[in-house]
Amino acid sequence: MRRQRRASAEEAEVDLTPMLDVVFIMLIFFIVTASFVKESGMDINRPSAATATLKPRGNIMVAITPTDQIWIDKRQVDVRALRANLERLHAENPQGAVVIQADVDSKNGLLVAVLDAAKLAKIENISIAAEVID
Numbered sequence: 001m002r003r004q005r006r007a008s009a010e011e012a013e014v015d016l017t018p019m020l021d022v023v024f025i026m027l028i029f030f031i032v033t034a035s036f037v038k039e040s041g042m043d044i045n046r047p048s049a050a051t052a053t054l055k056p057r058g059n060i061m062v063a064i065t066p067t068d069q070i071w072i073d074k075r076q077v078d079v080r081a082l083r084a085n086l087e088r089l090h091a092e093n094p095q096g097a098v099v100i101q102a103d104v105d106s107k108n109g110l111l112v113a114v115l116d117a118a119k120l121a122k123i124e125n126i127s128i129a130a131e132v133i134d
Helices: 002-011 017-033 079-092 108-120
Strands: 060-064 070-072 075-077 098-102 126-128
Touching (some): 070 079, 098 108
Parallel strands (some): 098 126
Antiparallel strands (some): 060 070, 070 075
């Protein structure tokens, strides 16, 4: 009688290895398929606009600071190297959109130079970030 109790107690154990394998595979799946948000690397005081609309994702973020510096992917970019950087980022993600975050106090001429560089890089989907007025 004693032998039967030990045998049944050993059979009642649950092996968690297959469940842990499935959880680990699901974790890898979610990490690989997650879309990561790219930031320009600067806090920008965007101008307000009554007609601003929310754009769900902009993959290439270009920031223009009040001191007229251009930032992409948390690094400062010279205006002469801007087109090459935009072409490289656009080649990595051809469906990506460019969002220009120009500060209220930045120069208009620099914004036009960034727009021109994006157009010369053959990027069609370009937006300028603005704060929505309620």
